[in-house]
Amino acid sequence: MPRYLLLSDIHANLTALEAALAAVEGRWDRAVCLGDVVGYGPDPNGVIDRVVSLGVRTIRGNHDKAGSGVESGEDFNPIARAALEWTQHELRPENLRWLRALPAGPLVEDGLVFVHGAVADEDEYIFSIEGAARSLRESTAAITFFGHTHLQGGFLLRNDRVEAFRPSIGKDGGSVAMELDPNARYLINPGSIGQPRDADPRAAFAIADPERQAIEFWRVPYDIEAVQLRMDEAGLPEPLVLRLAFGR
Ligand code: ZN
Numbered sequence: 001m002p003r004y005l006l007l008s009d010i011h012a013n014l015t016a017l018e019a020a021l022a023a024v025e026g027r028w029d030r031a032v033c034l035g036d037v038v039g040y041g042p043d044p045n046g047v048i049d050r051v052v053s054l055g056v057r058t059i060r061g062n063h064d065k066a067g068s069g070v071e072s073g074e075d076f077n078p079i080a081r082a083a084l085e086w087t088q089h090e091l092r093p094e095n096l097r098w099l100r101a102l103p104a105g106p107l108v109e110d111g112l113v114f115v116h117g118a119v120a121d122e123d124e125y126i127f128s129i130e131g132a133a134r135s136l137r138e139s140t141a142a143i144t145f146f147g148h149t150h151l152q153g154g155f156l157l158r159n160d161r162v163e164a165f166r167p168s169i170g171k172d173g174g175s176v177a178m179e180l181d182p183n184a185r186y187l188i189n190p191g192s193i194g195q196p197r198d199a200d201p202r203a204a205f206a207i208a209d210p211e212r213q214a215i216e217f218w219r220v221p222y223d224i225e226a227v228q229l230r231m232d233e234a235g236l237p238e239p240l241v242l243r244l245a246f247g248r
Pocket of ligand 1: 009036061063148149150
């Protein structure tokens with residue numbers, strides 16, 4: 001079975017994506033993106049070009065829908081909406097078409113399930129034990145990958161109890177490995193590449209080895225200031241520029 005590179009919430013941050021890819025070259029066989037390729041960041045075309053050239057299987061996120069006009073974006077706050085309008089204007093026609101054609105999750109591959117938000121609703125955020133319990137029971141797979149919250153970690157269901165887990169990766173970056181219990185069901189969030197919100201600004205992602213029942217959570221530093229500079233030049237809203245440095 002292939003080793004899966006799990007990317008999510010890249011949010012048009014090419015510098016973070018390149019840092020992540022460089023850190024794990026040769027360590028994965030297949031890549032899946034759990035949505036939100038664009039929105040917030042300054043590089044929508046660059047990120048789509050890279051994801052397409054790498055052959056990453058991608059499902060859509062809420063920002064991909066609103067950034068390409070599949071949905072109106074009226075549910076977004078004014079700052080996110082300003083970034084989406086900029087994105088839509090910036091995208092090359094072929095990239096706009098690619099974004100519009102992205103399928104909704106769940107994607108099922110090798111007995112694994114991949115979604116953006118929750119299993120039954122691509123726009124639902126899984127923050128709570130209750131929300132996690134619902135998706136853990138609804139999923140057709142023992143291992144389900146999700147994104148949308150920009151928080152690395154997840155939930156497991158064992159003996160009818162749901163617990164949350166959060167990996168902790170040292171200041172030098174790199175990965176921590178987690179062994180999966182074959183008697184448990186998992187909801188796993190690789191974290192966000194381009195706009196982490198778990199108080200750690202480093203690019204977050206994961207590599208899963210289903211055959212070995214193992215998952216590695218990764219954290220890789222990148223040149224945040226270079227991205228902030230491009231955001232300033234693009235005229236993207238200041239709160240989006242500032243939050244990258246805090247990982248909030
Ligand atoms: Zn997102």
